[in-house]
Amino acid sequence: MRWRVIGLEEHDAFTNMAIDEALLARIANRESHPTIRFYTWKPGAVSIGRFQSMNDEVNAGRCRELGVDYVRRITGGGAVYHAYNGEVTYSLIAPEGLFSRGIRESYREICSFVVKGLGNLGISAEFAPINDILVDGKKISGSAQTRRQGALLQHGTILYSLNVREMFSLLNVSRDKISDKQIKSVEDRVTCVKDHEEATIKQLYEALLKGFADGLDYSMGKLTHQELDDAMELSGSYRSDEWNMMR
């Protein structure tokens, strides 16, 4: 099966989420090739999982002050701060028959591409069920998956740099947790590419691209006009309180 790979792009949070959903629908209808895309978030954004409460998780006032967007994903999982130039996000959208029927096993399969990508940078990483990737026992990447009408979307982030104090200011972490001790505790559990290698974001992207695409029949491509139109239409709902504040 021929794949399309869309190279590193930057979009705002609503557009990024809308593109993923638009591709999921097109690929479910067999109107688009299976696709792997890489992107960053501009401006930075907090995304929350499908079942999380925006009010519980996100300090919306602080986000507005700092010009950081916030958005609910269609995938489950936890809140993620996508700092501008602080991470690379991937999405893989394909007919679900190309991967294991079992969701847990398919996480392992797709995350193996990220593990390979980090390996290309000289970083030895391992998959940690349910949906994480660790380096030296610390989380460097998390992923989330949904399936609709026979197609699968998995997206995930790979941390390039980490600013725990900034992250805590955007998430609703209780004040007593924003102590130096708690920040140290997060730094003990989370790591990023810059902790291990002097790579640029572009080099991280290139390593990930190689990790995903090695052995794949693929060509580099772009979104079609129809896909972009679908995404533009969907992006409105990702901006809406009806969606973002639903829980």
Added chain:
Amino acid sequence: MAREKAGRASLKVPGGKLVTAKILYGGDIRRVTLTGDFFLHPEEGISAIESSIEGMAAGSDEIDIAIAVQAAIDENGIQAIGIDAASVARAVKMAMR
């Protein structure tokens, strides 16, 4: 009619995810909202799980709540990852203590 109360409780499932139950209840459980970083496939199955608990007596045993949740999971073909019927039932009971 019993006075309506609100309660919430969070539970981290060992080896799994966090689930928070937000409950409005009086003599019976009137409204259930489940939040957390868990996964459900399909995601729309959350409504069936929440509805399965609504209407039960507030004094229901944890096991009865778990049976109702498991029935909703089975009847709707839901795959739950990071939580299960027992952890949802426990969070619901904790929210009403």
